[in-house]
Amino acid sequence: MNSKSTTVLAALVCLFTFAPKLRAQEAPPRPDSHGLKGPSSGMPVDFPMREGFIDAHGILIYYMTVGRGAPLLIAHGGPGASHDYFLPYLLPLARHNRLIFIDERGSGKSEYLEDPKGYTVENMVEDVEAVRQGLALGKISLLGHSYGGVLAQAYALKYQNNLTHLILASTFPSTKQMNEVFVRMKQNMDPDLRDRIDKMEKDGLFGHGKDYEKNRYTADYMIAAWGEGYFPYVYHNRPDPNYDPIQNGVMSWALYREMWGSDGEFVIDGNLKSVEYVDQLPSIHVPTLIIAGEHDECDPSLSKEMHEKIAGSQIVILPNSGHMTFVDQPNLFIASVDGFLHASGPMKASPAAH
Numbered sequence: 001m002n003s004k005s006t007t008v009l010a011a012l013v014c015l016f017t018f019a020p021k022l023r024a025q026e027a028p029p030r031p032d033s034h035g036l037k038g039p040s041s042g043m044p045v046d047f048p049m050r051e052g053f054i055d056a057h058g059i060l061i062y063y064m065t066v067g068r069g070a071p072l073l074i075a076h077g078g079p080g081a082s083h084d085y086f087l088p089y090l091l092p093l094a095r096h097n098r099l100i101f102i103d104e105r106g107s108g109k110s111e112y113l114e115d116p117k118g119y120t121v122e123n124m125v126e127d128v129e130a131v132r133q134g135l136a137l138g139k140i141s142l143l144g145h146s147y148g149g150v151l152a153q154a155y156a157l158k159y160q161n162n163l164t165h166l167i168l169a170s171t172f173p174s175t176k177q178m179n180e181v182f183v184r185m186k187q188n189m190d191p192d193l194r195d196r197i198d199k200m201e202k203d204g205l206f207g208h209g210k211d212y213e214k215n216r217y218t219a220d221y222m223i224a225a226w227g228e229g230y231f232p233y234v235y236h237n238r239p240d241p242n243y244d245p246i247q248n249g250v251m252s253w254a255l256y257r258e259m260w261g262s263d264g265e266f267v268i269d270g271n272l273k274s275v276e277y278v279d280q281l282p283s284i285h286v287p288t289l290i291i292a293g294e295h296d297e298c299d300p301s302l303s304k305e306m307h308e309k310i311a312g313s314q315i316v317i318l319p320n321s322g323h324m325t326f327v328d329q330p331n332l333f334i335a336s337v338d339g340f341l342h343a344s345g346p347m348k349a350s351p352a353a354h
Contacts, residue, residue: 047094053110056130059118062109063131064101067094070164071137072341073128074101077146079119079259079272080252082108086145089326092334096342097141102131104151106255116258120271125155132162141165141341146298146323147259153277156284165341166288170323172302173277173309175268181299182266189229197224201264206257215253222249225265233297237320237328281309288313289340293321293328314340 051064064083072093076083083101093099103110104124113119128151132140141164144152149171156166172178186194200221207214217225226234227245235243261270288310292303300317307315316336321328 054131054134056105056127056134059105059113059127060111061105061127061131062103063135065098065135066091067097067099069097070141070341071135072097072099072141072143073131073137074099075128075142075144075148075151076102076104076107077148078107078251078256079104079147080107080256084108085324086326089330089333093337096338100131100135100137100140102128104148106252112252112254116254119255119258121151121154121259121275124151125158128155129159129162139164141167143167143169143337144171145169146171147272149298150272150275150277153281153284154275156286156288157277157280160284160286163286166284166286167291167337167340168288168303168306169291170293170296170298170303170325172298173275173281173306174302175273175275177278177302177305178298179267181297181302182268184299185229185233185297186266193224193228197221197229197264197266200224201266205264206262216249219246221264222246230265230297232322233295234323235328236293236295236322238330240324240327278305278309281306282311284310285312287340289336290315291325291333291336292317293323293325294319295322296325297323 047066047068049064049066051062053060053062055061074083074086074090076086082103086101090099105127106112106116106119128142131137139162142152142155144150144155144167146169149168150173152166152168153171153173156163160166172181186197189197200218205217205221208218213219222245225245226248231239231243257270259270259272260268261272263269290303290307290310290313292298292300294300294317296303303315303317307313316332318325318329318332318336326333
């Protein structure tokens, strides 16, 4: 079987060389700092947190670290969200790695810009590099989810000599292709929902309501787009009962409009239009894991293309999972990442994989 064309199903992520007998729904045993075989054997282990800010060329970038081991820097999506949505789901990775969560410029606790034109992928790449240097991390593993995966690709294309591993989670290498996914997503909607969304987009999504409401989507659009349109692609196996499309709108709107655009959720027409990395991906030679959900908003076809373009890359498609893979399939996600970062050899596909 040609490994470049093999999609490793999540039910088979147990077939890492370091843990060949694990069942699919079990995470591998995680030794603590004393080399014990699990968190319940031996004395409890303390994992202190540290947080602060790195001055990245005049922009203060928030970071939070936890864990022990080789550094794994984690970039969030949005653009304009924050690292908070990773917690507590990614914490098990702290048993093997020092996790460095950041809030990208203009997001979360990091500094906001007066001029939104400073919100670019290229500038955020330099912010990641400033955090790496400022914390004296040396070579790092880099995990990017959703928009963070776009940022991770851009970082690898410029600074791959600073990477030991690259993990691209539920992301896309081409805005043109992502926009084609959105077209299909809209076509598959219930016609009444599609008509409501189309009308709100035609009427304009900003400038409505009270003065305090005018610089964000309307509540009706948030509910229609994020609550009804996106939801089947965001969660599938374990929908977060606290998910609220209105709360999803708590973000950096100036950043979001600059990068995503002002015309709605189903077209990217901000400065992310410049993201066309497909032809550059073959230049990435750092060990790479590509991971996505079977029902991902970032369609698995995009992950398969990245896998084809990056020589020697590994791919895991998590079954019964949407965009929030680490919520839908937490054990499989952690096992996939841990196995990739710490296996003594490459991940192996079962003969039954396709």
